[in-house]
Amino acid sequence: MKFSTKSIHIGQKPDEATGAIIPPIYMTSTYIQDAPAQHKGYDYTRAGNPNFSNIEATLGSLENGKFATVFSSGLGGLTGIISMLKAGDSVIGTADIYGGSYRLFKRIFSNYSISFKTINTQDLQEVNNALKLKPKMVFIESPTNPLLKITDIEKVTETARKYGVISVVDNTFATPYFQNPLDLGADIVLHSTTKYIGGHSDIVGGVVITNNPEFKEKIDFARMAIGLNPSPFDVWLGSRGIKTLGVRMEKHGQNALALANFFKSHPKVRKVYYPGLESHPNYVIAKKQMSGFSGIVSVEFDMTLEETKKIMSSFKYFSLAESLGGIESLVDHPASMTHASIPAEERKKIGLSDGLVRFSVGIEDIEDLKADINRTLK
Numbered sequence: 001m002k003f004s005t006k007s008i009h010i011g012q013k014p015d016e017a018t019g020a021i022i023p024p025i026y027m028t029s030t031y032i033q034d035a036p037a038q039h040k041g042y043d044y045t046r047a048g049n050p051n052f053s054n055i056e057a058t059l060g061s062l063e064n065g066k067f068a069t070v071f072s073s074g075l076g077g078l079t080g081i082i083s084m085l086k087a088g089d090s091v092i093g094t095a096d097i098y099g100g101s102y103r104l105f106k107r108i109f110s111n112y113s114i115s116f117k118t119i120n121t122q123d124l125q126e127v128n129n130a131l132k133l134k135p136k137m138v139f140i141e142s143p144t145n146p147l148l149k150i151t152d153i154e155k156v157t158e159t160a161r162k163y164g165v166i167s168v169v170d171n172t173f174a175t176p177y178f179q180n181p182l183d184l185g186a187d188i189v190l191h192s193t194t195k196y197i198g199g200h201s202d203i204v205g206g207v208v209i210t211n212n213p214e215f216k217e218k219i220d221f222a223r224m225a226i227g228l229n230p231s232p233f234d235v236w237l238g239s240r241g242i243k244t245l246g247v248r249m250e251k252h253g254q255n256a257l258a259l260a261n262f263f264k265s266h267p268k269v270r271k272v273y274y275p276g277l278e279s280h281p282n283y284v285i286a287k288k289q290m291s292g293f294s295g296i297v298s299v300e301f302d303m304t305l306e307e308t309k310k311i312m313s314s315f316k317y318f319s320l321a322e323s324l325g326g327i328e329s330l331v332d333h334p335a336s337m338t339h340a341s342i343p344a345e346e347r348k349k350i351g352l353s354d355g356l357v358r359f360s361v362g363i364e365d366i367e368d369l370k371a372d373i374n375r376t377l378k
């Protein structure tokens with residue numbers, strides 16, 4: 001079954017009791033039991049809910065994974081993954097990851113003696129040197145947020161396997177439509193479903209997908225024991241959003257490429273970051289492991305920081321807001337918004353300048369988007 005058929009038919013079965021074409025929302029905290037500990041597979045929504053099972057079937061199939069677990073947020077999912085570790089374990093991660101993921105490692109789990117060190121996962125020699133020290137886990141984000149750096153997932157996960165290191169890929173930016181990390185050798189895939197999977201900026205959610213039954217058991221346990229479950233309503237909205245993931249991603253990708261090319265030739269633009277541009281330093285790897293380049297474009301303008309900040313609240317269609325991946329275009333200033341939790345000297349080290357602007361390109365008409373940017377830059 002192909003992607004868009006899966007997204008509409010797997011985990012999306014009509015309701016058997018009534019024939020309703022759309023599965024209902026099971027807004028329930030608990031379930032009647034026939035006798036103590038005898039129930040129909042669900043006992044309490046923190047541990048499970050039919051809406052969770054539905055979306056888990058859809059997302060597992062889209063990532064070619066056997067098992068999925070939904071969470072209250074992307075960071076809830078990452079918490080579930082890190083909960084598999086023990087005090088004294090260490091994690092190696094891509095430099096230039098989402099600021100909240102960095103903060104979770106550095107400001108929460110470091111208090112429980114789980115260390116986190118970032119490296120340049122684009123450099124395979126550096127990866128090999130770090131992995132041969134046998135950390136417990138390698139955490140890859142590709143493309144990265146916000147610099148759109150690409151890690152060779154196949155090569156890094158192969159090296160991780162050689163040293164017995166668990167590999168995790170945050171696939172939020174690419175989505176399963178453009179990239180399937182499990183097929184490239186990853187042990188675990190993470191998504192913030194808040195972004196493209198939900199697609200309409202109306203939910204916060206996360207999912208963890210794996211083919212490993214032992215990881216699945218541990219991750220389910222973490223969700224239940226810590227209380228990282230989402231609301232059935234949010235999950236139901238997520239299932240609704242997924243049905244159009246394929247068509248939305250096609251349009252996000254087309255619009256983003258058009259905008260990246262437009263920025264490239266604009267006199268007020270100093271630098272464009274988009275993995276679909278042949279000039280991107282990781283273009284060859286992006287082309288090898290992705291079937292499209294998704295909808296985020298980052299830019300440095302040829303203007304002062306003050307001027308840059310001023311234009312960011314002057315767009316008509318690009319609303320100044322955190323988050324990304326919705327059908328409406330957004331603009332973000334990573335240094336003061338989404339990535340402010342990364343210390344300034346660390347940001348400088350990875351090349352995240354104070355002037356960087358991140359565009360989440362929506363699915364509006366591209367001519368309107370270009371005209372909006374042109375008018376604002378003028």
Ligand SMILES: Cc1ncc(COP(=O)(O)O)c(C=O)c1O
Pocket residue numbers: 073074075076098100101141145170172173191192193194204205206323
């Ligand atoms: C790449 C990436 N991973 C994870 C997250 C965290 O997801 P959430 O906000 O749903 O917790 C984000 C949020 O922006 C993200 O961009």
